[in-house]
């Protein structure tokens with residue numbers, strides 16, 4: 065019954081990430097992406113963990129990515145692990161080898177380059193087909209036109225993965241240097257450096273096209289579900305940190321002549337947060353279990369359940385954490401505010417709470 | 431079952447054995463009666479009928495050690511056995527004897543006490559009830575006042591116990607008593623009493639549905655010998671806590687609740703009552719139940735609760751009781767005025783006429799109260815939370 069017990073790899077990953085986070089606790093509030101920290105993350109092999117060995121990865125099950133995301137959550141506020149892993153490295157690793165792809169994957173794995181997925185309509189569920197660019201053949205050239213309104217980490221990326229609908233096929237992915245594209249910074253509430261990405265009549269060389277044995281749509285859908293799983297896991301990591309901070313804070317803050325934690329009404333609020341957190345942890349474990357058992361696509365109902373729950377119920381836990389801190393909970397100094405902003409971003413990313421809820425509702429009995 | 435693919439070969443074989451057993455032994459009439467039950471509390475007669483069948487495999491004492499007459503199942507095997515029984519609608523077994531008293535006597539009893547208590551329990555000759563609560567001692571259980579006065583070797587008991595489930599069916603009662611006239615926990619002792627002893631009387635108490643589940647038990651100069659005392663004078667609190675831990679956290683209710691939700695959903699759909707709002711509520715309950723099933727497995731069976739493992743029983747108890755109540759209340763979404771009257775199902779004496787599901791909606795309001803109320807459980811979870819995370 066191996067999968068009912070955490071694997072050794074999982075325990076080792078959790079432990080190493082936890083130690084890294086502790087060492088970096090003091091710089092956790094760093095409001096910007098720091099390239100050196102990202103290279104450290106790469107150096108530990110966390111980017112490689114779930115990629116196939118043939119692509120330079122360690123070959124662990126994709127559920128392990130969510131273990132890293134959960135453990136990183138409290139300290140790594142600016143390292144775009146979930147999106148880079150799911151929408152970047154995972155997609156590159158699934159593509160057939162080629163000179164451009166191999167070189168990019170190598171630098172990505174080393175933490176030296178980041179990639180951004182440039183896809184369409186951010187309001188649609190990310191596991192649906194969402195091309196952002198249209199290709200037309202003019203002579204021998206494929207010319208691309210279009211705009212990706214919200215390419216995650218777009219301003220950090222050296223390369224973009226353009227989701228293109230061309231005349232022959234529904235969808236294809238082209239990897240192009242960011243410098244060749246028109247980028248407009250879109251800084252997000254959680255400090256992330258997203259971008260809108262545009263091009264008009266840009267010629268895409270044939271070798272920029274990524275080929276997928278599994279099919280482009282399937283790999284993009286897989287990437288979306290992996291992103292959702294990691295987002296749910298990161299949310300759980302954040303919520304646990306917020307709950308712990310609340311327990312500690314109430315133990316320190318005195319009012320009415322005693323520590324606030326002595327008031328039963330506050331104790332019970334902490335317990336209700338704990339009950340919710342336990343529920344979310346369990347749903348996350350169900351999702352991981354199903355991913356290991358069935359693969360990302362077939363596990364989508366359970367990933368959706370976990371993601372919907374972390375959105376809907378996480379909101380209440382986070383609100384309670386702010387409430388229990390009083391006014392100081394609304395200040396910029398506290399990690400709490402940063403965590404709340406990131407949590408809110410996660411609720412809207414990788415499929416919104418409502419989209420995941422709808423997916424769970426539609427597929428739960430299947 | 432959620433985790434079936436992860437089972438090892440031996441567990442898989444065991445699961446197949448359980449399923450074959452259920453297919454052979456669980457007759458539809460028994461299941462139908464269990465499904466129509468008016469309460470989540472085990473039905474004495476039906477539960478014991480089912481225990482008679484489990485007994486052939488010793489599965490009624492599955493998790494007891496083999497040395498004491500049990501089947502010696504692993505926690506995981508016990509989980510599978512309980513889950514599948516619940517899922518397939520097997521009657522719930524009254525827990526007071528087999529689940530509570532047996533393991534408690536194995537843990538605290540002398541050889542003579544084990545020899546006296548365990549065999550008739552295993553054989554189904556003894557039926558136990560639980561005498562903890564008193565009119566003046568509910569949540570604050572350590573305040574019980576029923577007194578066992580020592581006279582030489584023997585004790586004389588005076589006082590009363592209340593809310594005693596199944597006392598009307600039981601021939602034995604375990605009681606938490608005071609053996610010293612002070613308020614300390616060291617004054618508490620745990621006794622095993624034969625209800626045929628002169629001076630024990632049972633008076634029925636009616637639930638608000640008219641159902642008869644619990645009673646008040648009176649002790650008037652009830653004289654017992656030293657063999658009735660378990661674990662020595664002053665050890666009552668330790669014994670009671672051990673037993674309460676079982677009461678709160680040892681059940682596997684995932685399968686039973688899964689069946690309940692499936693039946694509720696089927697009933698609502700058949701009645702054409704599933705609008706968008708009900709659809710939403712069903713999906714939410716399904717999700718919360720999925721989480722509960724995993725919590726029950728992770729914390730209850732596999733002890734993977736990490737820093738909060740000590741609160742496992744409390745977290746599980748709060749979770750299943752609140753889920754149960756929510757399910758029952760969603761049942762009201764299907765109701766129309768015809769639910770106000772009996773639906774033709776046979777009623778026992780005193781029971782008020784209403785559909786079984788509606789009676790259970792009322793009776794199950796007890797679940798967040800019994801076994802230590804959910805507020806008290808929250809106090810206990812907090813204690814663990816503070817120990818685990820209270821200092822930065």
Ligand SMILES: Cc1cc2nc3c(=O)[nH]c(=O)nc-3n(C[C@H](O)[C@H](O)[C@H](O)COP(=O)(O)OP(=O)(O)OC[C@H]3O[C@@H](n4cnc5c(N)ncnc54)[C@H](O)[C@@H]3O)c2cc1C
Pocket residue numbers: 559560561562563567568569570592593594595596643644796797799800801802803804805806809
């Ligand atoms: C159907 C049913 C079957 C039962 N069967 C048995 C049985 O077989 N044997 C047996 O011994 N007992 C049995 N009980 C009794 C049960 O254990 C008690 O009801 C329970 O311990 C609560 O005690 P109480 O009812 O006196 O409520 P009280 O203790 O009077 O509590 C009243 C309210 O105050 C809350 N409260 C109390 N203390 C605190 C606190 N410190 N902090 C916050 N809130 C608090 C409670 O949660 C509750 O909401 C049964 C009860 C029911 C309903």
